[in-house]
Amino acid sequence: MIPKIAARGTYVRGLLRYLYGPGRREEHTDPRLVAAWSTAPPLAGLEPVRDASGRLDVQRLADMLEQPTRMGVRAPPRPVWHCAVRNHASDRTLTDAEWADIAREMLAGTGLAPHGDAQAVRWVAVRHADDHIHIVATLVRQDRQIPRCSNERWRAQGTARRLEARYGLRQVGPADRTAHRRPHSVEVNKAARTRRAGTPRDELRRRVRTAAAAARGEADFFDVLRRGGVLVRLRAGTEDGEQITGYAVALPGVRTAGPDQTPIYFGGGKLAADLTLPKLRIRWGVAPDPGRRPTVDRHARAVALRQAAQAAENAAQAVRDGTAGDGAGVQATVAATADVLATLAAASEGDWRGPLHRAADLFDRAARGRYGRVAPPTSRSHDLRALARLIWLMGRISGDEDGYAALQLVLQLARFADAIDELRTAQQRLHQAQDARAAADALRRIAAGARAPVALTATSRPTPPRTVGGGRRARPGRGTAGR
Incomplete structure (x- = not known):
């Protein structure tokens, strides 16, 4: 299970429109809420409804999430917190109730919404695929205070390890910073x-x-x-x-x-x-x-x-x-x-x-x-x-x-x-x-001889490997300067 916390955002509405939309490649299917903050109305009352054009109107849900930020003292300039939690392809398909429990544990683990805290931040969990959910929260508590969420990424990783054991999912292992930097x-x-x-x-x-x-x-x-x-x-x-x-x-x-x-x-x-x-x-x-x-x-x-x-x-x-x-x-x-x-x-x-x-x-x-x-x-x-x-x-x-x-x-x-x-x-x-x-x-x-590590002769040239984009490496002089 991999939790990926995105950079802080400014507007909840734009993020919700994307999560309830078709996706960039039509990959979003049946978007729906699976969980919300502890004092929220029933999920059926929070779900966006379709407007006259047939598009889901997320404005009401966005207003409810943003209400504490309008009333908060010294609200952060980027108050939107977004975390995607994804399972491995080999894991079983979790139910909506299981994903709801995972969302609550993630919010509690990061310190944004501890268990039993009725004044914590407002948040929702949206599911539009079998293998992941998106958690959206606003970073002002309902008592108008700013939550403390330092080291949130490390705490989310620790919570994910505990949830893997609880639900019998693929064990990812703790992060140890041995991987090299991923290319931009x-x-x-x-x-x-x-x-x-x-x-x-x-x-x-x-x-x-x-x-x-x-x-x-x-x-x-x-x-x-x-x-x-x-x-x-x-x-x-x-x-x-x-x-x-x-x-x-x-x-x-x-x-x-x-x-x-x-x-x-x-x-x-x-x-x-x-x-x-x-x-x-x-x-x-x-x-x-x-x-x-x-x-x-x-x-x-x-x-x-x-x-x-x-x-x-x-x-x-x-x-x-x-x-x-x-x-x-x-x-x-x-x-x-x-x-x-x-x-x-x-x-x-x-x-x-x-x-x-x-x-x-x-x-x-x-x-x-x-x-x-x-x-x-x-x-x-x-x-x-x-x-x-x-x-x-x-x-x-x-x-x-x-x-x-x-x-x-x-x-x-x-x-x-x-x-x-x-x-x-x-x-x-x-x-x-x-x-x-x-x-x-x-x-x-x-x-075993699949490819013996022996230098090739000057008259032989190996088949070039696949490039990043799936094509073949160009011949010298065609975009390969410095190779």
Whole structure:
């Protein structure tokens, strides 16, 4: 069950007209009230009636909801509170009475209408589909006071977890801020118009994470990004102008639409919570120097990949041994192993976002620490990150010997994903457990030969993946600048 609280609104009438209308895609069917505030008249008397044109007239209901705001002292400028509560597609269809109870619990949980408080805010719950309701309230109590509803989103999430258990619905799990920022609709639409395979934010996140896994430290990190074609802008401290406190990155071909045509930069924290410069510094710690650049040949690459596979196997056992707790050492091992997969994807597929890159994205989401925290490095995480850098330095995988070694590493990483699944399930972090299972399945398909992670020859080109809008990626020179 997902409660989604929208931005505060100004007019109740416009929102009610939308909820009682056909919807943007004719998806609203049989709109009706299922619950209202405790002192409200019967629902039948609150329901809008059709006017002479056949449209439902919501003015009377809007006036009743807005009455406290007209009488209130210091009414907020945006007094309309709106929350949509939606079930999972696999859940059973709830009755109107069950949805009414859910609405009352949501209002009580957020503090807007506590149980037994006859002077609470006025609100209604509208149902126009089987799987969700909309709760509309005005943010002035009937005693003319302003309600306290701080942290309403977190409190609504906690209420949803309790309601899932009460009604036997799909368990979503508590929010832990491990998911990366969702791209804005403007980014998605622009990516679709320019026929890009993904948004610039997603592309930059992948490149920055690969560079962080391959770098020995801060200077090396920025050098790897620049050599990879990424624009880098450093931010100096306000007190010490020579101290670097942050960075931002951009793709060369992604620019604003105005006359200036300036690159669109994203700070590390806008890409992911653990990609800020201070947290990257914690991740790197004092990593051992892998020494001079190794001789690059297939045998050397195969040896490095087999070493990484053995290290991943040992790390998986270490994670299983530490599943009962939530120690920083276990989290450091999990995050470092995600770096190994990130560099393996880069060595196998290059800039093409193939199945190994997609598996690395799932693995990364499952491996993140809660609330963007980065665990201090350990000796095991140092070793794993040294191997990740070694894989990156070895270059592209190109033959049978190193290709088979890469498949062995992929299989070990699939088993490591199983260990993450067990760890996150024990920690009740269900979103990440689901991502770990998906990553394990994807890696096993690759290891079984569905798509061997071996670099393609110069005369071969893979079928491009689907774009954001469902089309195909355009050929170079047609809207793909900066790729």
